[in-house]
Amino acid sequence: MNKIKIIVAPNLKLPNLEVSSRIIEDSEYNTLLVNIYEEIEPQVKALSDGKITFKDFIDRISKIKFMIHPIGSWLYPIEPIIRSLEGIKRKRRIEVYCYKNLEYEKRLHEITTEISILIAKSKIFGKINVKEWKKKLMDRIILKDEALRVEANRIHIKADGISLCISNLSGYKLGEILSKMGDEVEVEEVMDEYYPTPLEELEMKIRDGRVGDKEVEEGVKKHLEYIEKYVLTSENIDQAYYRWLYDNYPQIRGKIDLNELNLLNKFKK
Secondary structure, eight states: OOEEEEEEOOSOHHHHHHHHHHHHHOOSOSEEEEEEEGGGHHHHHHHHTTSSOHHHHHHHHHTOTTOSSOHHHHHHHHHHHHHHHTTHHHHSOOEEEEEEOHHHHHHHHHHHHHHHHHHHHHHHHSOOOHHHHHHHHHHHHHHHHHHHHHHHHHHHHHOOSEEEEEEOTTHHHHHHHHHHTTOEEEEEESSSSOOOOHHHHHHHHHHHTOOOHHHHHHHHHHHHHHIIIIITTSSSHHHHHHHHHHHHOGGGGGGSOHHHHHHGGGSOO
16 A cells, blocks of 8 residues: 655745755655656656756756746746755655646646636626636636546556655645545645635635635635736735735734745745
8 A cells, every 4th residue: 555645735935945845854755746747757857866957957848848837937836846856866765756747737727828818808898707707617627626636546656655745735635536546645734724815715615516606706806806916916926825815814914924025025936
């Protein structure tokens, strides 16, 4: 039976700094599974073997034509994880594998682009097409679940002994699938308590089938406000999220240092 610890973190740089520390400091695992495209596993292995530097890695993947996002935006949140892999196999005996499925990522990107068009329509015309929003979000939920089943199968095959698996917020769902496949799974979050963004919260409600048209409309309005008030006025996605968190959850303001929040300006997008 495979023993897999899944580390869950949102797609932000600050939490992934903690993930990178776990990768370096955890001495129990002998297989590392990272949420990076399978197609660039050769470059990831070369990096972890110490055959290439982080700069070499970026140069190589910059030349790959199938990358969905610009290298800068793709790299921004996961840079700490990738940096932690540099030469890691020279320090310890582990195997490193990538499990993200590129074809599903491309299809998810297409839906995300369509959602961006819905955002533009809602802002231009001042009206929210609830039926269209529900359909696109449900399409994305179904596709995410399909992708997780494919990725779980690769993880199940590659996992050996004690494995450390790096995941995003889908980690709990991923853990459920792996448990049903017979793996012994432990899921751990790097953030004590994560507050989902308006769109993430709306997706969860739609997934559970516990949302009416009025709630969808309100959820979309909150998402539009998040984009306009925080994303478009911030230097990066970390700053946008933590500014939104500070403004909307007074009970945790004591845990957020405003000076540190301003330092997020120095993070590149």
